[in-house]
Amino acid sequence: MIKLMQTTSLAALILLSSGCSNLNNNLGTANEPNIDETLEVISDASIKSLSDITSIAFEWKSVNDHRVTGYNFYRANMHKDGRRLKLIDSINNKYSTHYVDKNLEPNTKYVYQISSKAADGKESKTTNAYIAQTAPRIAPVSFMQALSDLPNRIKVIWRPHEDKSIAYYVLERFNTSVNNWEKLSKIEGRLESEYIDDGLDNNESFRYRIKAFTYNDVATVATEAVSAKTKPLPKGVTDLTASNDKPKSINLTWTASKTEDVIKYEIERSNLKTFGFTKLKEVNNETLAYTDAIDQDGAVYFYKVFAVDKDNLRSSVNTDSVKGVTLNKPAKPNITLAQIQGSKAILNWTSGDHRAMSYNIYKRTKINFFTYKTESFKDIKELRYEDNNIISGVEYKYSIQANDEYGLISERTDEAALILPQTKILK
Structure with missing residues (x-):
């Protein structure tokens, strides 16, 4: 955390916004501050602060003026608001000497001024400008990788964040259709280090990044994007042929798939050329022929042979069938x-x-x-x-x-x- 205090004259640095109000229920309204110069002002020297990533805590010494009932807090974002401060909160207890300003932007300088307020709505002059800066975001996850060539999925791994304030991670995937990052999953626990994105299409590329979040839901900077690609379908067989001159059978032959991890072939058969195929037989990857025994002369069937790899991915269904015919009876004399x-x-x-x-x-x-x-x-x-x-x-x-x-x-x-x-x- 960063602690930063700097005071300077109000006239030289900060002008109170005309949109301020002394009343707690009128924060951000357009009422002019009603100044009573006789009210005791908080001592600049008594103000101390302690910063976190999205919040700054303040402490000060209470005033002794019996007319004071509480305090008003004014703030400006030095990067966005310039010199115009606005009333952000009103404390209705003069004995309260601790205040936390929350939901701030990380690594950002803010200017504060505090005034004492009375029951009649009047307030004292403000303290001199007090500058405090929120702490920078926690460093991003130090290592992330996406693993390619998995069937219908991509495995994302990362190194658990070293900061013990991290409570969970949010994994994002880039959506090319809308050209934007989208939340994919929230992963609870600092020590978690993997996520499997499944149900994906084959041979498709994706980009991922991850953010770590603290227990206060403060995000780190996102990692650099990593890319991976799902496993393509195995290549199909080639040169598939079916006989038309064998009695009571149709002989199939084919050339092996060129994909190295093919472990078997599935043979399908149909009475029709383009649909209605059902599984007929499985053979191992060393078998490149099959005889379909058919107790019928002149029977016509259509065949497809699919390569299946070790991950049970099958070659594309968009392949032409081949026609086989059992030998017909000889013609009569x-x-x-x-x-x-x-x-x-x-x-x-x-x-x-x-x-x-x-x-x-x-x-x-x-x-x-x-x-x-x-x-x-x-x-x-x-x-x-x-x-x-x-x-x-x-x-x-x-x-x-x-x-x-x-x-x-x-x-x-x-x-x-x-x-x-x-x-x-x-x-």
């Missing part, structure tokens, strides 16, 4: 000939698909009006089939399907109906 030749049924066909490796023949023999007996002949390699096991007058129906190398089977052809005519008996 085309029957080119179905007829009875002699005592046998002859079937000729052409392949409907280059994938066809063999063929299945299905023969239905009519038993009665409602019933057929079905037989099958598998793995026929040729494009012709001759059936010698037929009986005159019986209806037979034939259909054919193709088999590919993966065991996929085409749809059956439409049935071809044949009847071996009955032989006429000559009488």
